[in-house]
């Protein structure tokens with residue numbers, strides 16, 4: 001997992017991310033677009049922080065989806 005390997009997410013959160021991205025094409029598409037850009041940028045610069053805005057948005061969506069189901 002790209003973000004987890006950067007230690008920017010705790011393990012349990014990363015697992016939630018992966019599970020959610022598998023189920024949610026909306027977040028998966030967003031996430032993969034960002035990962036694609038980060039991968040390109042990282043070929044030139046070593047350290048590129050993961051966009052916190054995206055992480056926050058997906059976290060919120062995970063919460064909404066999980067609350068909606070339970």
Ligand SMILES: [Zn+2]
Nearest residue numbers: 024026027061
């Ligand atoms: Zn989602």
